[in-house]
Amino acid sequence: MFSAYQRRLLRVPNGMIFGVCAGIGRRLGISTFLVRLVTFIAFCASGFFPIGLIYILLALILPVGPGY
Numbered sequence: 001m002f003s004a005y006q007r008r009l010l011r012v013p014n015g016m017i018f019g020v021c022a023g024i025g026r027r028l029g030i031s032t033f034l035v036r037l038v039t040f041i042a043f044c045a046s047g048f049f050p051i052g053l054i055y056i057l058l059a060l061i062l063p064v065g066p067g068y
Contacts, residue, residue, distance in 0.1 A: 011058075011063065016036070018055075
């Protein structure tokens with residue numbers, strides 16, 4: 001049986017900033033560190049506008065999942 005994180009994209013309540021990267025990592029089944037690293041590199045390479053805005057929108061839109 002799949003957990004809630006494997007069925008839907010949810011934020012993690014005890015994530016580093018808003019739990020967006022941890023939720024994406026759990027949904028895709030990959031390391032949270034890898035998602036944070038890719039997000040940071042994309043943020044530095046493109047500036048704030050696209051990646052920062054998407055991150056903030058996901059933090060506002062995604063529901064918080066159950067705590068683990």
